[in-house]
Amino acid sequence: MTDSVYERESSGQERDFELSLRPKRLAEFIGQRPVVENLSVYISAARKREEPLDHILFSGMPGLGKTTLANLIATELGANMHASSGPALERAGDLVGLLTNLEQGDVLFIDEIHRLPAPVEEFLYSAMEDFHVDIQIDQGPAARSVRVNLKHFTLVGATTREGLLSAPFRARFGVFERLDPYPAEDILQIVTRSARLLDLPMDAEAAALIAARSRGTPRVANRILRRLRDVAQVRGKGRLTLELAEQGLRMLGIDAIGLTELDRRILRVIAEQGGGPIGLKTIAVAVGEEEDTIEDAYEPHLIREGLLQKTPRGRKLTDKASALLAR
Numbered sequence: 001m002t003d004s005v006y007e008r009e010s011s012g013q014e015r016d017f018e019l020s021l022r023p024k025r026l027a028e029f030i031g032q033r034p035v036v037e038n039l040s041v042y043i044s045a046a047r048k049r050e051e052p053l054d055h056i057l058f059s060g061m062p063g064l065g066k067t068t069l070a071n072l073i074a075t076e077l078g079a080n081m082h083a084s085s086g087p088a089l090e091r092a093g094d095l096v097g098l099l100t101n102l103e104q105g106d107v108l109f110i111d112e113i114h115r116l117p118a119p120v121e122e123f124l125y126s127a128m129e130d131f132h133v134d135i136q137i138d139q140g141p142a143a144r145s146v147r148v149n150l151k152h153f154t155l156v157g158a159t160t161r162e163g164l165l166s167a168p169f170r171a172r173f174g175v176f177e178r179l180d181p182y183p184a185e186d187i188l189q190i191v192t193r194s195a196r197l198l199d200l201p202m203d204a205e206a207a208a209l210i211a212a213r214s215r216g217t218p219r220v221a222n223r224i225l226r227r228l229r230d231v232a233q234v235r236g237k238g239r240l241t242l243e244l245a246e247q248g249l250r251m252l253g254i255d256a257i258g259l260t261e262l263d264r265r266i267l268r269v270i271a272e273q274g275g276g277p278i279g280l281k282t283i284a285v286a287v288g289e290e291e292d293t294i295e296d297a298y299e300p301h302l303i304r305e306g307l308l309q310k311t312p313r314g315r316k317l318t319d320k321a322s323a324l325l326a327r
């Protein structure tokens with residue numbers, strides 16, 4: 001088995017699995033209380049006034065629930081949800097069709113919004129602000145632009161890299177909500193809910209162990225649960241006991257402090273270079289992973305565990321990490 005429980009991308013099967021566990025109503029969304037409370041207020045105010053919601057930007061690490069919240073906003077508003085993503089919108093023309101199809105109050109969700117090409121981003125400005133777009137037609141001397149009015153829609157953007165958004169773009173969102181990793185109690189509730197939906201009987205100690213190894217991330221918790229369910233079915237009698245959970249985590253290569261083989265390889269690469277500082281690119285090449293994956297999915301955990309430091313000159317091991325590797 002590999003590190004895939006921590007990976008950013010989901011396979012097709014995993015996407016179906018995630019969908020099946022996704023909360024269907026805002027009230028079912030566990031944790032992130034301040035964010036959920038703010039959203040509830042904005043949503044009921046918008047409904048009362050029968051006005052579209054302000055544009056909303058979500059930021060946070062992969063798997064914390066940004067897409068889930070975007071869907072819940074549309075559901076709670078009783079609005080249609082249209083979804084796209086930064087990399088999919090290559091040219092301004094790709095947006096025109098999407099925007100002109102929107103009805104009053106519809107939600108347009110753009111995932112990985114920091115990856116929108118600059119011209120597309122700038123094209124969005126007038127749509128967000130004044131609900132119209134100017135479309136260029138013809139070239140050369142005959143060139144002119146035609147103004148197309150749009151319905152008042154709500155743009156919901158999600159980003160794992162808030163810092164990469166330009167200031168003018170960010171300023172066009174009326175609401176900005178950041179999702180932080182969940183405390184273990186919240187993950188425990190999420191795992192418990194998921195196990196119930198999966199009809200998987202589970203010991204409390206097993207649930208607590210999964211919560212402790214999930215890096216504060218619901219997606220990771222659900223993926224681990226899915227693998228451990230297999231272990232419980234194959235090696236046990238279908239009940240996930242603490243012993244089976246420990247066995248399963250070992251099979252997944254997750255150690256006692258929640259590190260995977262790739263985490264340990266990242267640390268070893270830096271150790272081999274005298275503990276750093278070394279560049280992200282060097283680490284990525286040495287471990288054979290994408291820079292983005294390392295930065296989004298692995299480093300935050302290593303940093304939170306006090307094992308890795310980001311410095312202007314690159315990544316450095318902490319004393320704690322050196323001690324751990326020496327063991």
Ligand SMILES: Nc1ncnc2c1ncn2[C@@H]1O[C@H](COP(=O)(O)OP(=O)(O)OP(=O)(O)O)[C@@H](O)[C@H]1O
Nearest residue numbers: 018021022029030062063064065066067068218219
């Ligand atoms: N608060 C929550 N309560 C219960 N389940 C949750 C919660 N947040 C997320 N999940 C579960 O975790 C999975 C991942 O969440 P989601 O896809 O919304 O993350 P994301 O922030 O959009 O990640 P990415 O940046 O990779 O797109 C969902 O399928 C859902 O089942």
Ligand SMILES: [Mg+2]
Nearest residue numbers: 066067111158
């Ligand atoms: Mg998402």
